[in-house]
Amino acid sequence: MRLDVVLRVVVKLLLPFILVFGFFVQFHGEISPGGGFQAGVIVGAGLILYAIMFGLDLAMRVVSVRAVEKLVCLGVLLYMGTGFAGMLLGGNFLDYNVLSYDPIKGQHLGIILIELGVLFTVAGTMVAIFYAFAGREK
Amino acid sequence: MISTQLLDQLPALQVCLPLAGAALCALIDRRYIAWVLTTLISFAMPVIAVMMLIQVMTVGPISYAFGGWEPPFGIEYRVDVVNGFLLVLISVMGAIIMPYALRSVAAEIARNKQAWFYCMYLLCLAGLLGMAITADAFNAFVFMEISSLSMYVLIALGRDKRALVAAYQYLILGTIGATLYVIGVGLLFAMTGTLNFGDMAERIVAVEQSRPVLAALAFITVGMCLKLALFPLHVWLPNAYTGAPSVATAFIASTATKVAVYLLLRFYFSIFGAAFVFEDLPVTPILLVMSVAAMFAASIVAIFQGNVKRMLAYSSVAQMGYITLGIALATPIGLTGGIVHLFNHALMKGALFMALGCVALRIGGCRLDAMAGIGRRMPITMAAFVIAGLSLIGVPGTVGFVSKWYLALGAIEAGWWWLAFLIVGSSLLAVVYIGRVVEVAWFRAPTGTAAEATDPPLSMLIPTWILAAACIAFGLDAGFTAGVAAEAADALFAGLRQ
Amino acid sequence: MNGLVSSILEHYNQWVTIFLMVAGLYVVVARGNMVKKLVGLSVFQTSVYLLYISPGKILGGTAPILIDDPNAVYSNPLPHVLILTAIVVGLATIALGLGLVVRINEVYGTVEEDEIFERSDDE
Numbered sequence: 001m002r003l004d005v006v007l008r009v010v011v012k013l014l015l016p017f018i019l020v021f022g023f024f025v026q027f028h029g030e031i032s033p034g035g036g037f038q039a040g041v042i043v044g045a046g047l048i049l050y051a052i053m054f055g056l057d058l059a060m061r062v063v064s065v066r067a068v069e070k071l072v073c074l075g076v077l078l079y080m081g082t083g084f085a086g087m088l089l090g091g092n093f094l095d096y097n098v099l100s101y102d103p104i105k106g107q108h109l110g111i112i113l114i115e116l117g118v119l120f121t122v123a124g125t126m127v128a129i130f131y132a133f134a135g136r137e138k
Numbered sequence: 139m140i141s142t143q144l145l146d147q148l149p150a151l152q153v154c155l156p157l158a159g160a161a162l163c164a165l166i167d168r169r170y171i172a173w174v175l176t177t178l179i180s181f182a183m184p185v186i187a188v189m190m191l192i193q194v195m196t197v198g199p200i201s202y203a204f205g206g207w208e209p210p211f212g213i214e215y216r217v218d219v220v221n222g223f224l225l226v227l228i229s230v231m232g233a234i235i236m237p238y239a240l241r242s243v244a245a246e247i248a249r250n251k252q253a254w255f256y257c258m259y260l261l262c263l264a265g266l267l268g269m270a271i272t273a274d275a276f277n278a279f280v281f282m283e284i285s286s287l288s289m290y291v292l293i294a295l296g297r298d299k300r301a302l303v304a305a306y307q308y309l310i311l312g313t314i315g316a317t318l319y320v321i322g323v324g325l326l327f328a329m330t331g332t333l334n335f336g337d338m339a340e341r342i343v344a345v346e347q348s349r350p351v352l353a354a355l356a357f358i359t360v361g362m363c364l365k366l367a368l369f370p371l372h373v374w375l376p377n378a379y380t381g382a383p384s385v386a387t388a389f390i391a392s393t394a395t396k397v398a399v400y401l402l403l404r405f406y407f408s409i410f411g412a413a414f415v416f417e418d419l420p421v422t423p424i425l426l427v428m429s430v431a432a433m434f435a436a437s438i439v440a441i442f443q444g445n446v447k448r449m450l451a452y453s454s455v456a457q458m459g460y461i462t463l464g465i466a467l468a469t470p471i472g473l474t475g476g477i478v479h480l481f482n483h484a485l486m487k488g489a490l491f492m493a494l495g496c497v498a499l500r501i502g503g504c505r506l507d508a509m510a511g512i513g514r515r516m517p518i519t520m521a522a523f524v525i526a527g528l529s530l531i532g533v534p535g536t537v538g539f540v541s542k543w544y545l546a547l548g549a550i551e552a553g554w555w556w557l558a559f560l561i562v563g564s565s566l567l568a569v570v571y572i573g574r575v576v577e578v579a580w581f582r583a584p585t586g587t588a589a590e591a592t593d594p595p596l597s598m599l600i601p602t603w604i605l606a607a608a609c610i611a612f613g614l615d616a617g618f619t620a621g622v623a624a625e626a627a628d629a630l631f632a633g634l635r636q
Numbered sequence: 637m638n639g640l641v642s643s644i645l646e647h648y649n650q651w652v653t654i655f656l657m658v659a660g661l662y663v664v665v666a667r668g669n670m671v672k673k674l675v676g677l678s679v680f681q682t683s684v685y686l687l688y689i690s691p692g693k694i695l696g697g698t699a700p701i702l703i704d705d706p707n708a709v710y711s712n713p714l715p716h717v718l719i720l721t722a723i724v725v726g727l728a729t730i731a732l733g734l735g736l737v738v739r740i741n742e743v744y745g746t747v748e749e750d751e752i753f754e755r756s757d758d759e
């Protein structure tokens with residue numbers, strides 16, 4: 001336990017940066033390479049790294065299994081909701097143009113909402129898979 | 139105004155409602171709410187599908203551009219007679235099974251997993267509907283995997299521990315099948331530069347004789363035949379059907395393999411073109427041999443099964459043989475027979491597996507020796523079983539007769555008299571295995587748990603009987619099914635190229 | 637002989653694809669260990685990613701993001717999008733497969749296929 005003190009300190013220092021980088025990839029993904037998938041994996045990897053270093057119990061206290069499951073569903077629902085919103089506003093499913101008074105603004109809004117849904121789902125799924133396997137022995 | 143707008147959105151709703159419903163089921167995680175939600179959505183599906191089919195029959199094919207991106211650049215959903223018919227079939231089966239599911243799932247699946255069962259059921263439904271409705275080759279792959287992955291979970295939820303191994307085997311073979319399909323699509327994409335079915339059909343003409351296109355045809359054929367369990371590639375099917383919970387078996391057996399058949403038809407007739415596939419290449423003899431082998435080998439294996447569920451699973455392999463036989467004939471009448479059998483087989487296998495689910499609810503299993511005398515204790519259930527069984531044999535007046543009639547006509551029209559005899563001969567094998575069950579269930583004294591069994595609650599009986607009655611109704615009046623199937627066959631032969 | 641060698645070298649990406657495809661499929665068929673089968677399946681799926689990606693890359697082409705240079709050559713973005721989806725599908729498949737193997741190991745106490753079939757036959 002004492003031997004990995006370096007790792008623990010480094011992980012503690014790194015974690016905020018990992019999460020910030022994840023959100024950078026997320027929100028910058030609209031105009032440059034990146035997006036929900038990559039951001040979701042980065043955020044998920046941050047949580048998994050925390051779980052590996054500080055133990056599953058502690059990680060599950062930060063983000064519980066139930067919370068992860070809900071996160072996955074919420075992400076999908078956010079994605080679907082954006083699609084249905086486009087439908088209700090007179091466009092086709094996932095039509096972003098109608099989301100705002102200005103089609104370009106609508107595209108911005110739509111893609112950010114969609115990618116946010118993807119972020120939730122991907123991050124949630126990564127952590128859920130990790131929990132499912134790591135928590136098995138008990 | 140609102141209504142026409144809603145009408146335009148039907149293709150998207152068909153797939154998106156169950157997808158959103160699946161997420162909601164998992165989010166709420168309460169089994170009754172999940173059941174109510176799943177029932178509501180699965181009952182909305184046939185309404186949407188029938189409205190679209192009516193629109194297709196009166197106005198013509200529906201095209202829906204996803205996200206407002208016009209095809210061939212965006213993903214297109216396209217409904218014509220062929221997949222409109224299939225959508226009706228899948229959604230009707232999905233809806234009929236739901237009232238039945240409440241009691242059956244409660245009995246067979248652990249409490250805390252029931253909401254997830256409904257979540258997976260809706261995902262599977264969405265995947266199958268998506269595969270049928272999409273006009274994009276890669277999108278079809280994604281939906282195929284959505285339906286397959288949820289199907290693996292549905293199977294693994296079975297009580298028997300062998301269900302796990304069955305799900306694993308299906309996962310391996312199903313993934314290989316889907317991957318082979320993607321390889322084929324990748325080769326076509328490299329040659330034509332498009333994934334849209336209609337666009338691909340137009341561009342493929344120029345490169346038809348090139349080697350990648352031939353390889354693509356081979357990959358897609360083998361991949362889809364794995365998914366539809368054509369005879370030598372059927373090994374995953376019996377274990378999967380036997381291990382899965384009754385509701386899952388009834389649903390998967392009546393829909394999953396059918397969608398794979400549809401995709402194969404779509405590629406053969408709409409994209410590659412019937413002339414290229416059946417006249418330039420020896421697809422007919424290959425499919426013919428495997429179909430006939432399926433009809434006989436699988437039926438013979440079915441006779442020797444001790445578990446009725448497994449027996450019916452082998453019978454499914456045999457019945458798939460009839461459907462591929464219809465494709466192999468490659469004539470409008472033969473194809474009509476294949477498509478009608480697609481529909482009819484779903485009805486009768488649905489009824490049979492649901493009747494077995496009722497038996498499993500009462501005696502806890504489907505072993506033939508445990509079912510002795512069950513017909514006297516559960517007469518209404520087993521009567522439905524007998525009707526659907528007669529239909530499987532192809533007795534006149536049932537749906538099985540209609541499809542075999544068309545297949546035999548197609549065979550005779552092609553000049554293959556022997557094939558018509560083989561169709562009749564393989565039906566005799568069905569007499570043997572259905573007869574075995576009838577003999578044990580009705581003519582032996584009830585013993586053990588079977589002696590105390592009673593007919594299941596109405597929520598299970600009524601759906602079973604709806605399907606059994608449909609076996610008779612569509613057998614006596616084949617106008618609707620055969621009519622639509624004939625139109626679908628004509629549409630397939632006409633192709634997508636305008 | 638020279639022609640053969642150069643034709644192999646020119647299409648080396650496809651040879652790699654084919655090798656991975658066949659190797660993966662072989663592992664799936666030949667191994668009895670359920671985890672190894674999944675590894676083979678993963679290799680098999682990966683070969684498909686290459687099949688899609690490698691023809692999409694244009695030598696000298698840049699990432700398909702609009703830049704001001706009118707003469708810019710872009711790689712085809714579509715295969716990447718498709719394969720991103722396929723990777724997610726593959727991930728889901730492997731995760732589910734491994735999940736099933738964990739459950740099988742808990743129930744049967746082994747992940748060797750022949751041992752499992754022996755135990756199933758006993759009952």
